[in-house]
Amino acid sequence: MHQGSRSSRTRSRGGREGALLSSTTHRCLSGFCPGEMAGIKALISLSFGGAIGLMFLMLGCALPVYDKYWPLFLLFFYILSPIPYCISRRVVDDTDSTSNACKELAIFLTTGIVISAFGLPIIFARAEVIAWGACALVLTGNVVIFGTILGFFLVFGSNDDFSWQQW
Template sequence: MAGLKTIIVLSFILAIGFLLVILSSALFKNYLTLLVVATYVIAPIPNWICGKAQNQDDFMDSGTSSIVELGRFMTGFLVVMGVALPAVFAHCDLIRIEAMVMSIIGGLLIYGTIISFTMFFHEQEEF
């Protein structure tokens, strides 16, 4: 059972992740790394939309549907893009290597916090 301490720790790690992403742009006066924040906002949207579009029939459950798999694929693509975008910017000399490292570490902390939050606070369905 997850408690208040888990919420506090996860929110602290999430704040550190966002701080690293913001500092990666502010310290080096190049705000291209803030485009990564857009992927944090957009990434869960395909999963949410495709999950709502899935047929919710309790009697005829045939496993996963293709619309749910499409949503997971698009979410995975956006998550990988959030990590790879700073690397592409650094390769093209648009940002510095230090900004790339800070942005990638911050992004991984943010994604890890979101995954940990869903693992700790996932409610089990009882039949």
């Protein structure tokens, strides 16, 4: 069925309802509404950012010049960093406009995890477990990955139709 017969059929229903139905079917004929495309583009760009960050981490570990895999312990920090905030979002009711102790504790724990993730490669480099060049690559990967995690919560953290809480 092509678009012309669909719009004429919706106009035959008459009134505002037919015009509203016509405009809705016209915008979403391809299967993707404009709001969904923005979410998909954001998800693709965040995936690309995560891949770039992990590439820097792997380069800091696997290049023949460095050849030490101690920085892979940072993967635990990447996994642990969003957990306190996700738990507090589930527990806390967002209707309260005042400060909440549970949310502040979650932000404090997340900050501690992120700072530890930046401190560990520096401690490894000062103890001469890894080279300073590997430390620089791992710190660059940290910036990219934690920026990607922050971007994920900024893009998908709102309570709209395309939210990560629905997953």
